[in-house]
Amino acid sequence: MSTSDLVITVVGAGGKMGLRISANLQRSGHTVRYCENHPPARARVTAEGRELSDTATAAADSDVVVLAVPDVLLGDISAQLVPLLKAGAVVLTLDPAAAYAGVLARRDDIHLACAHPCHPSVFLERTTGEEYADTFGGVAAAQDVVAALESGDDAVRARVEDVVRIMYGPVLDVHWVTVKQLAVLEPTLVETVACMISGLLRDALHETVHTVGVPEAAAKAMLFGHIQVALSNSLRGSNPFSEACLIAMDYGRETIVRDDWKRIFDDAELDSVIARMLRIDAVRPAR
Numbered sequence: 001m002s003t004s005d006l007v008i009t010v011v012g013a014g015g016k017m018g019l020r021i022s023a024n025l026q027r028s029g030h031t032v033r034y035c036e037n038h039p040p041a042r043a044r045v046t047a048e049g050r051e052l053s054d055t056a057t058a059a060a061d062s063d064v065v066v067l068a069v070p071d072v073l074l075g076d077i078s079a080q081l082v083p084l085l086k087a088g089a090v091v092l093t094l095d096p097a098a099a100y101a102g103v104l105a106r107r108d109d110i111h112l113a114c115a116h117p118c119h120p121s122v123f124l125e126r127t128t129g130e131e132y133a134d135t136f137g138g139v140a141a142a143q144d145v146v147a148a149l150e151s152g153d154d155a156v157r158a159r160v161e162d163v164v165r166i167m168y169g170p171v172l173d174v175h176w177v178t179v180k181q182l183a184v185l186e187p188t189l190v191e192t193v194a195c196m197i198s199g200l201l202r203d204a205l206h207e208t209v210h211t212v213g214v215p216e217a218a219a220k221a222m223l224f225g226h227i228q229v230a231l232s233n234s235l236r237g238s239n240p241f242s243e244a245c246l247i248a249m250d251y252g253r254e255t256i257v258r259d260d261w262k263r264i265f266d267d268a269e270l271d272s273v274i275a276r277m278l279r280i281d282a283v284r285p286a287r
Contacts, residue, residue: 006030009062012069014041021167033058075103096182102284115147115164142170148179
């Protein structure tokens with residue numbers, strides 16, 4: 001099958017991610033069907049001028065079924081839809097947690113894939129106002145995507161990549177990894193670490209302004225500029241930190257970071273956090 005004539009069904013088309021990816025898929029040359037059960041979300045779909053379809057009917061003859069629904073619902077929804085799909089269809093999720101945890105329904109003659117957007121890099125060279133405004137990605141600023149395919153040949157991978165490049169576009173590169181590797185990236189690297197640190201920065205800013213009494217504008221100016229230079233120095237080696245800064249960094253690590261923090265990369269810890277995210281007793285990853 002050519003990747004130019006796909007039938008794609010978006011389940012959860014009225015949610016936050018469903019609306020985002022539907023907007024891009026709608027502009028593609030593919031046949032796209034939009035499915036949503038939640039009444040307020042159904043209204044959001046029709047408000048965008050998209051016609052709603054019955055989920056079971058739409059999915060039954062689709063080449064790619066995108067499950068743009070919360071992780072905690074993926075097990076039940078996939079159990080309802082997977083038995084209905086035609087042989088060779090792809091079930092595409094937006095996060096790796098459910099696939100890694102073994103809660104997705106499976107069939108030997110269908111393919112499971114997941115693809116997560118990286119969001120526009122802090123180091124992305126932006127040249128327009130629209131690119132600056134698009135901090136999330138999928139509108140004007142280019143981003144990478146990391147994807148995983150449980151089974152399938154090069155043709156299946158090409159089909160998935162075609163859909164992924166459209167729904168997350170504009171896309172620079174699609175990086176193919178294993179499901180477990182994608183789960184290490186999301187949540188461990190970016191949510192457990194990076195997003196947690198962003199929350200810590202927010203809390204530190206609040207303390208600086210509301211407890212110490214530094215004027216908010218001055219605190220934000222100092223913090224936002226130093227975030228840029230700190231990331232550039234640490235991740236790109238752009239400039240060396242001063243000796244005094246290195247001493248302060250060591251103090252911060254000793255005071256804030258636990259000595260055994262790297263255990264978050266152990267398999268048992270990955271299993272534990274994903275089980276908490278999916279609200280299940282335990283994961284059943286295929287290692």
